[in-house]
Amino acid sequence: MPRHQQRNLQWELIALLGKRLSLVMTSPRWPRPVHAMRTRRSSSPARRGSSIFVVIYHQSRSQQPQDKGRVMERHEIEAFLTLAEELHFRRATERIGAAPGRVSQIIQKLERKIGAPLFERTSRRVSLxxxxxxxxxxLLPAHEQVQRAIAKAVAAGRDQRRVLRVGYSSPMAADLVLKAAERFRGSYPESTVQIHEIQLADPLGPIRSGQVHMQLTELPVREPDLTVGPVLFTEERRLMVPRGHRLAAYESVGLEDLADATVITFTGSIPTYWVDYHYPTQTPLGRPIARVEAGYWQEALSMVGAGRGVTFACARAEQYYSRPDTVWIPYRDGPLIEYAVIQPKAGLTSHAETFLRLLQGTDPRRRGDRTTARPA
Known part of the structure; x- marks a missing residue:
């Protein structure tokens, strides 16, 4: 049989027998199939050694070759689903942004991989x-689910970049944060700055848990996982006392005056060094200072008004928390209250870095006569 007729017979048998039959051409260079039926051997010397074998077998799951060629690649899935929707090669090619003819090549390769046609093609139409x-x-439901998951992740990432969460520990700090936020939105209108009040009972929890990206708060903060920025502003101290307290008549008080008073401190996840810095335990002469604890700032205000003790605050806080049952007295012995930005040591996003620069450049002296700006 001439070779061209052998080839024709080969393709006719493949089309006839489909996926469960194979036609193998053997020669001295090719290994002889194990399960084969020889159909004819040529007697011509020139063709001696060449035979046609039809190998008939049923591929079980265990016999199927486990090669990577059986796996559909992402570009094959996209090309197939796009063509299945458009039913037009040119439009499908334009839609996925491929080179002319590329979709046709991908589909042909995919059909060879699968072993059967996926599309019927005529000069006028394409159909599945x-x-x-x-x-x-x-494929379509799984592909759509993947696309939704990717879109959701991208949107979440975009939101994380555009939403900046800033913590503050006092109204004075909030004023400064809000002014910086106004300037930030002017330069980045697509971004949002959310401010969060930080409770004294857990001053470092939100920054560590990621609830806020940065925090403007009172010092000292000496934590290995947090970075402390430069001091942005300082506040003078005041001692809040009940209106009928003996200290209420003083023009100012010192640390020694607290020997006979009970100082209200705060309980919770507060570093011990922070409490001891702001609420001393003894006078310069060594006399002990009694303490009682409150859970929150508003609770401490109520305790002072009720005569349960005295507590410290910054001078400008009187504008926000003045009450008829309390008196705010200048405190002359304590250090100024310093405010700075703290952030995770891992660093900030570029958006957060931009906001931090704006915050550090805001002039706190415009916020009250008793506020002292630290020199740069």
Whole structure:
């Protein structure tokens, strides 16, 4: 049989027998199939050694080759689903932004990989074969789910970049943060700055848990996982006392005056060094200072008004928390209250870094006569 007729017979048998039959051409260079039926051997000396073998077998799951060629690649899935929707090669190619003819090449390769046609092609139309329709119905929901998951992740990442959460520990700090936020939105209108009040009972929890990206708060902060920026402003101290307290008549008080008073401090996840810095335990002469604890700032205000003790605050806080049952007295012995930005040692995003520069450049002296700005 001439070779061209052998080739024709080969393709006719493949088309006839489909996926469960194989036609193998053997020669001295090719290994002889194990399960084969020789159909004819040529007697011509020139063709001696060449035979046609039809190998008939049923591929079980265990016999199927486990090669990577059986796996659909992402570009194959996208090209197939796009063509299945458009049913037009040119439009599908334009839609996925591929080079002319690229979708046709991908589909042909995919059909060879699968072993059967997925599309019927004529000069006028393209349509799915039953196998192609089944494959589309199986792939489309999974592909759409993947696309939704990716879109959701991208949107979440975009939101994380655009939403900046800033913590503050006092109204004075909030004023400064809000002014910086106004300037920030002027330069980045697509961004949002959310401010969060930080409770004294857990001053470092929100920054560590990621609830806020940065925090403007009172010092000292000496934590290995946090970075402390430069002091932005300082506040003078005041001692809040009940209106009927003996100290209420003083023009100012010192640390020694607290020997006979009970100082209200705060309980919770507060570093011990922070409490001891702001609420001393003894006078310069060594006399002990009694303490009682409150859970929150508003609770401490109520305790002072009720005569349960005295407590410290910054001078400008009187504008926000003045009450008829309390008196705010200048405190002459304690250090100024310093405010600085703290942030995770891992660093900030570029958006957060920009906001931090704006915050550090805001002039706190415009916020009250008793506020002292630290020199740069």
């Amino acid at each position: 074969t039953p196998l192609g329709a089944d494959l589309r119905d199986e």
